[in-house]
Amino acid sequence: MMKFLRLPSLIIWLTVLWCALWVDISAGNVVGGLLVAMVIVGVARPTGMTGLERTYFRPVSALVFGLYFLWQLVKANLVVAWEIVTPGLRINRAIIGVPMHSSSASVVTVVANAVTLTPGTVTVDVVEESSADGGSRVDRVLFIHVLHFRDVDSVRRDVLQLERLAIQAFGSRDELPPVDDELADLGVMGVGAALRVRSGRSSKRSTTVKKGSAS
Amino acid sequence: MIVASVLLLTVAAAAFLYRLLRGPSIPDRVVALDGVLSVVVSGIIVGAARADSGITLSTVLVVSLVGFVGTVALGRFVERRGG
Amino acid sequence: MNVVGGIFMVVGSLLTMIGGIGVVRFGDLMSRVHAAAKAPTLGLLLVAVGAAIEIDSQEATVTLVLVVVLQLLTSPIATHVLARASYGQVDIALDGDDDLADYYASLEDADRERGERD
Numbered sequence A: 001m002m003k004f005l006r007l008p009s010l011i012i013w014l015t016v017l018w019c020a021l022w023v024d025i026s027a028g029n030v031v032g033g034l035l036v037a038m039v040i041v042g043v044a045r046p047t048g049m050t051g052l053e054r055t056y057f058r059p060v061s062a063l064v065f066g067l068y069f070l071w072q073l074v075k076a077n078l079v080v081a082w083e084i085v086t087p088g089l090r091i092n093r094a095i096i097g098v099p100m101h102s103s104s105a106s107v108v109t110v111v112a113n114a115v116t117l118t119p120g121t122v123t124v125d126v127v128e129e130s131s132a133d134g135g136s137r138v139d140r141v142l143f144i145h146v147l148h149f150r151d152v153d154s155v156r157r158d159v160l161q162l163e164r165l166a167i168q169a170f171g172s173r174d175e176l177p178p179v180d181d182e183l184a185d186l187g188v189m190g191v192g193a194a195l196r197v198r199s200g201r202s203s204k205r206s207t208t209v210k211k212g213s214a215s
Numbered sequence B: 001m002i003v004a005s006v007l008l009l010t011v012a013a014a015a016f017l018y019r020l021l022r023g024p025s026i027p028d029r030v031v032a033l034d035g036v037l038s039v040v041v042s043g044i045i046v047g048a049a050r051a052d053s054g055i056t057l058s059t060v061l062v063v064s065l066v067g068f069v070g071t072v073a074l075g076r077f078v079e080r081r082g083g
Numbered sequence C: 001m002n003v004v005g006g007i008f009m010v011v012g013s014l015l016t017m018i019g020g021i022g023v024v025r026f027g028d029l030m031s032r033v034h035a036a037a038k039a040p041t042l043g044l045l046l047v048a049v050g051a052a053i054e055i056d057s058q059e060a061t062v063t064l065v066l067v068v069v070l071q072l073l074t075s076p077i078a079t080h081v082l083a084r085a086s087y088g089q090v091d092i093a094l095d096g097d098d099d100l101a102d103y104y105a106s107l108e109d110a111d112r113e114r115g116e117r118d
Helices: A006-022 A027-044 A059-085 A105-116 A152-170 A173-185 A191-198 B002-022 B026-051 B055-081 C002-025 C029-054 C058-087 C099-117
Strands: A003-005 A054-056 A094-099 A121-130 A138-146
Touching: A006 A027, A006 C058, A059 A152, A059 C002, A059 C029, A094 A152, A094 C099, A105 A121, A105 A138, A105 A152, A105 C058, A121 A152, A121 C029, A121 C058, A121 C099, A138 A152, A138 C029, A138 C099, A152 A173, B002 B026, B002 C002, B002 C029, B026 B055, B026 C002, B026 C029, B026 C058, B055 C058, C002 C029, C029 C058
Parallel strands: none
Antiparallel strands: A003 A054, A094 A138, A121 A138
């Protein structure tokens, strides 16, 4: 499990982009990129980054997330193309609210973006609610416009799969158990967990920290 | 092959332009503009493939990013002033 | 090599064209958003893959990878901003539930209760 510091990661990412734009990995270019990145970050002061916050990034899980996401994109296009090309519309539109279990803004953002590119769904709104007991925990609900709506459970299943993979890749592992529990209620196993079981590795059971009110 | 791609992209652009002119509300037109943008980006890439050189591809980055900012700006405009 | 790259480009352009037809054919805003968000994005990805195969240079491939990554990152955001902005303004035809309207209605009820209590 890797934890990274947020601001230096941003500077490194900007430097990588700089080198990619110039298609040049010579030492001079990298140094120039670092300078430009630091100037930009100093001038622009991105919100929420005061330097020493931690962010999570697990490359293997991120790769799994990326591949799943690409596959969903292809499936989405097949569905939409089929709908467009065949005569007669079979659409059943609805807007469904799906509560998110993660408390990290980056994970919810990643999931909201990924949901837009999955079959038949587009994120319409993300609603934040500070929790009622005065804690700092923020609950977010994704409102999703669905094109072929069958039932709420299938929508929740798809979104929670994405959330599970996103937490695996970009969030802290403590937040996995509630997602797993809800997935089990809906009758599926998360994609990441299924891969791990198939490869023989047992899934780590992290200790759950009870956060405030009992669920 | 290239000719076929260009023909298909032209039809796509025509379709988006139709929606741009007809769309009864502003968000319809913004959606159409976003589509025209994708067609332009694809067109430049196909052109680069025809010329067999990667020099013109820097323009694609600029078009794509400016288009994104433009679409977001139009979205905020719709939020404030109505469709 | 030529043929494979060409096929990718033709399929990508075909997908973009299908997206365009969808935007013309669908009757309401959100369906058009669905068509315009997904089809041209994948079409662009395929065209980029085809061009990268056809132009066999390192510079072109790196730039194309950058374009695709940026497009995949920014296209959903633009779509979402537009969808959220137009939710309250344009009449979105729905066949089923509308949880968002229920949520806003519940917010209004809570505000009204709080106003009556004060």
